Amino acid sequence: MIVGIPNVGKSTLVNTLMGRKVADASNVPAVTKMQQRVMLNGGIALVDNPGIMWPKIEDADAASRLAFAGCIPDSAIDRELVALFGAEQLMQRYPALLMAPASCPSRRLSEGRTSGGRSSVRQSAAS
């Protein structure tokens, strides 16, 4: 039985274990509408399920974290506010990772400019 909040990879796990696409998976929540049972080789049953959520989320931060994680459909959230909330969380929790060269386009850009005038954006756009 595969159970969890929406959009965390339950159906993808089923497909991976089966070695082929048997369940719809998507980067939006609430794609799996019904329970789906499939059999693995060896007689093990896998049961994919629609995501489950708390009936009522009273804590505003918890709701925002769930929204930022993609558990709540876009039609039910203010995308700009959720994005700002998420950016703030990431900056508070992972400042070093955000500033690492591989994850910071503005830093790559400035590095490109100081090393001979050809920015990495121009290079990748040309390739």
Ligand SMILES: Nc1nc2c(ncn2[C@@H]2O[C@H](COP(=O)(O)OP(=O)(O)O)[C@@H](O)[C@H]2O)c(=O)[nH]1
């Ligand atoms: N980065 C990453 N993305 C994943 C992983 N598993 C699933 N996804 C993506 O997460 C999104 C939701 O997957 P899905 O299987 O539909 O989630 P479900 O709603 O829990 O069934 C899809 O865009 C998947 O491609 C994973 O292990 N890593």
Ligand SMILES: [Mg+2]
């Ligand atoms: Mg699913």
